[in-house]
Amino acid sequence: MIVAITMAQALNTALHDAMEDDDRVVVFGEDVGKLGGVFRITDKLQERFGETRCFDTPLAESGIVGSAVGMAIYGYKPVVEMQFDGFTYPAFEQIVSHVAKMRNRSRGTLTLPITIRIPFGGGIGAVEHHSESPENFFAHVAGLKVVSPGTPSDGYSLLRESIASPDPVIFFEPKRRYWLKEDAELPTQTEPIGKAVVRREGTTATLFAYGPMVKTCMEAAAAAEDEGWDLEVVDLRSLTPFDAATVVESVKKTGHAVVVHEAQVFSGFGAELAAQVTERAFYHLEAPVLRVGGFDIPYPAAKLEEFFLPDVDRILDTVERSLSF
Amino acid sequence: MSTASTEPQATAPTVDPATMLPPEQPVQILDDEGNLHEVEGFPLDLKDEDFRNLYRYMVLARRVDKQAINLQRQGQLGVYASLLGQEAAQVGGAYALADQDWVFPSYREMGAALVRGVDPGKILHLFRGTWLSNHDVKETQFGLLSIPIGTQALHAAGFAMGAKFDRKDIVVMSYFGDGATSEGDPHEAMNFAAVYDAPCIFFVQNNQYAISVPLSKQTKAPTIAHKAVGYGMPGYRCDGNDVLASYAVTRQAVDRARRGEGPSLVEAVTYRMEAHTTADDPTRYRTPEEIEEWKRRDPIARFETFLEKEGLLDDEFRAQIDEEAKGYAARMREEIYDAPHGDPLELFEHVYVDPPPSYEEQRSLLRRELDASKAGE
Numbered sequence: 001m002i003v004a005i006t007m008a009q010a011l012n013t014a015l016h017d018a019m020e021d022d023d024r025v026v027v028f029g030e031d032v033g034k035l036g037g038v039f040r041i042t043d044k045l046q047e048r049f050g051e052t053r054c055f056d057t058p059l060a061e062s063g064i065v066g067s068a069v070g071m072a073i074y075g076y077k078p079v080v081e082m083q084f085d086g087f088t089y090p091a092f093e094q095i096v097s098h099v100a101k102m103r104n105r106s107r108g109t110l111t112l113p114i115t116i117r118i119p120f121g122g123g124i125g126a127v128e129h130h131s132e133s134p135e136n137f138f139a140h141v142a143g144l145k146v147v148s149p150g151t152p153s154d155g156y157s158l159l160r161e162s163i164a165s166p167d168p169v170i171f172f173e174p175k176r177r178y179w180l181k182e183d184a185e186l187p188t189q190t191e192p193i194g195k196a197v198v199r200r201e202g203t204t205a206t207l208f209a210y211g212p213m214v215k216t217c218m219e220a221a222a223a224a225e226d227e228g229w230d231l232e233v234v235d236l237r238s239l240t241p242f243d244a245a246t247v248v249e250s251v252k253k254t255g256h257a258v259v260v261h262e263a264q265v266f267s268g269f270g271a272e273l274a275a276q277v278t279e280r281a282f283y284h285l286e287a288p289v290l291r292v293g294g295f296d297i298p299y300p301a302a303k304l305e306e307f308f309l310p311d312v313d314r315i316l317d318t319v320e321r322s323l324s325f
Numbered sequence: 326m327s328t329a330s331t332e333p334q335a336t337a338p339t340v341d342p343a344t345m346l347p348p349e350q351p352v353q354i355l356d357d358e359g360n361l362h363e364v365e366g367f368p369l370d371l372k373d374e375d376f377r378n379l380y381r382y383m384v385l386a387r388r389v390d391k392q393a394i395n396l397q398r399q400g401q402l403g404v405y406a407s408l409l410g411q412e413a414a415q416v417g418g419a420y421a422l423a424d425q426d427w428v429f430p431s432y433r434e435m436g437a438a439l440v441r442g443v444d445p446g447k448i449l450h451l452f453r454g455t456w457l458s459n460h461d462v463k464e465t466q467f468g469l470l471s472i473p474i475g476t477q478a479l480h481a482a483g484f485a486m487g488a489k490f491d492r493k494d495i496v497v498m499s500y501f502g503d504g505a506t507s508e509g510d511p512h513e514a515m516n517f518a519a520v521y522d523a524p525c526i527f528f529v530q531n532n533q534y535a536i537s538v539p540l541s542k543q544t545k546a547p548t549i550a551h552k553a554v555g556y557g558m559p560g561y562r563c564d565g566n567d568v569l570a571s572y573a574v575t576r577q578a579v580d581r582a583r584r585g586e587g588p589s590l591v592e593a594v595t596y597r598m599e600a601h602t603t604a605d606d607p608t609r610y611r612t613p614e615e616i617e618e619w620k621r622r623d624p625i626a627r628f629e630t631f632l633e634k635e636g637l638l639d640d641e642f643r644a645q646i647d648e649e650a651k652g653y654a655a656r657m658r659e660e661i662y663d664a665p666h667g668d669p670l671e672l673f674e675h676v677y678v679d680p681p682p683s684y685e686e687q688r689s690l691l692r693r694e695l696d697a698s699k700a701g702e
Contacts, residue, residue: 026490052490057517057520058513058516058517058520060513060516060517062479062509062510062513063479063482063510063513063514063516063517065479066476066478066479066480066482066483066510066513066514067479067480067482067483067486067514067517068483069479069480069483070429070479070480070481070482070483070484070485070486070487070497071483071484071486071487072483073462073468073480073483073484074483074484074487074488074491075487075491076487090509093473093476093510094476094479094510097473097476098473098476098480101457102469103675103676103677103678104457104675104676105457105458105469106457106458106462106469106675107456107457107458107459107675108674108675109461109462109463110462110463110469111678142676143676143677145677165678165679166678166679167677167678167679194681194682240681241680241681241682241683242681242682242683243682244682244683245682
């Protein structure tokens with residue numbers, strides 16, 4: 001039955017269904033048990049599957065990811081939660097030195113089917129360290145897949161696929177979109193990891209986005225109609241693997257590329273996208289690839305975040321710069 | 326008015342912390358002169374065969390270590406981390422494990438590897454640089470050598486948690502050193518293992534130095550074993566140059582874990598007789614007197630004295646071990662000497678089960694570079 005579901009419901013249902021289908025799937029992290037997670041994404045999982053399938057850990061992110069490595073070697077499929085983006089950093093060493101590298105180091109004999117869920121991004125008026133966008137740290141690391149859904153149906157499908165993936169996946173959940181609704185019927189099966197999707201067809205210019213900025217770009221495209229611009233919106237969905245083919249196809253059509261993310265632009269994922277487009281579609285470009293993102297400053301205090309975050313106006317100003325090039 | 330819910334809850338410990346503390350002196354079963362003293366609480370359940378096996382593994386470990394150093398000197402290995410002096414600690418600890426148990430080692434665990442039946446030649450590929458590792462982890466139940474300090478302790482804790490949740494009779498041993506106890510990961514690992522009563526042994530070889538930095542610069546704790554009480558687990562401490570103490574103490578910890586009573590910390594007090602690695606110069610931070618003092622406490626010589634007194638060591642057994650050691654050394658040379666590195670195109674093979682499209686492009690680039698260099702020869 002098609003009903004309006006939120007991103008949070010889609011993710012919770014994905015976890016539930018994955019645990020139902022495979023008893024090797026275990027969910028753990030801080031407050032994911034009795035509380036159901038601070039965003040309730042793991043709501044009722046402990047009640048349904050018991051304390052050895054969904055459990056609270058001591059408050060230690062490296063411990064969560066490092067013990068997930070051991071559990072994965074044992075034969076489990078751990079799905080772990082980092083409570084917030086800004087608290088992922090203590091786990092960085094385990095992710096970079098072990099999660100990403102174990103299969104290669106072991107010459108293919110040890111795979112680590114671990115999913116690391118990270119609520120990320122700003123826009124919810126949160127206190128310091130709760131609104132960051134660290135995705136490009138992980139996109140830079142060979143051995144990881146990095147994905148981020150922009151819609152509830154993608155949230156369900158991408159999370160199921162991440163859990164099923166034999167390769168480790170860093171799953172970035174757009175926390176400001178947890179309450180985003182979409183008419184859908186669960187379970188959904190959308191395009192696979194590694195495939196970008198055209199969310200809105202257009203001819204004037206292409207907006208590239210992922211996670212929380214997909215909705216913002218759709219709003220920008222709607223507003224752009226007033227200017228007489230027909231914008232295409234491409235939802236990248238996964239940063240690694242990167243779907244260069246879909247990106248290039250769109251650029252060939254529109255000749256103008258604008259990439260949008262909340263993360264600071266300097267050395268952000270937009271830089272990679274710009275390089276990919278320049279290398280693969282140089283003669284189709286009517287203007288340089290332009291980036292829209294957060295400024296190159298630390299994430300600001302909540303009352304000032306609206307001045308930092310990309311919005312419809314900043315996106316459309318950038319489209320205008322591209323078109324007037 | 327209800328007071329029960331608003332009054333702070335009593336936080337009296339459920340277990341007397343004193344029971345978790347190590348004894349004042351490290352447990353020693355063989356004294357420096359090789360005399361056996363039984364120690365209460367640490368019974369020896371060893372037969373003559375076991376005594377001879379412990380000796381055999383220690384001698385083999387030393388010979389294998391020597392061969393590895395020689396291979397490094399001959400330019401066959403880029404670097405190597407010697408275990409010289411730590412044979413008793415490693416062998417005694419590993420000997421306390423059962424077949425189904427698992428080990429997560431650091432990079433200095435050749436002795437433990439031998440006891441667990443891992444081919445030392447395979448391990449040396451890491452140090453030669455032919456590949457990052459070449460032993461089968463699942464088959465040997467011996468994790469990849471872990472270089473980032475102490476990080477493997479968490480893998481051991483997680484594995485032990487998994488075994489416990491799965492109700493399997495498996496004990497997991499994590500080896501790390503005194504320096505690693507300053508890192509965060511072993512702390513988090515001990516805390517996790519304790520909270521879940523996971524069957525995990527944290528075996529610390531306190532060899533007195535982390536490269537050049539002495540233990541006094543790592544911790545203000547009375548001993549490393551004392552840290553265990555902070556996690557709510559027993560801290561055992563033994564003379565790490567006494568193979569019987571290392572075995573008996575670890576055996577207590579292993580039995581406890583197997584009974585479902587949770588993890589333990591074992592501190593084996595020993596000394597790294599060699600440099601940190603073949604790239605290190607220990608004369609800059611250690612005195613010859615200190616090294617002489619520890620040489621006097623050599624773990625193999627001490628055990629030899631004991632075995633001779635017991636009549637367990639004869640020329641025939643020595644010759645047999647010598648033959649076995651030569652066999653190991655020959656196999657190591659065969660495996661490592663001039664071992665070619667693999668096909669460079671294999672570099673892309675094992676990173677992902679499902680590689681990104683860019684891998685095909687980059688593999689093609691490397692293939693063209695290889696063809697061009699072949700054509701240019």
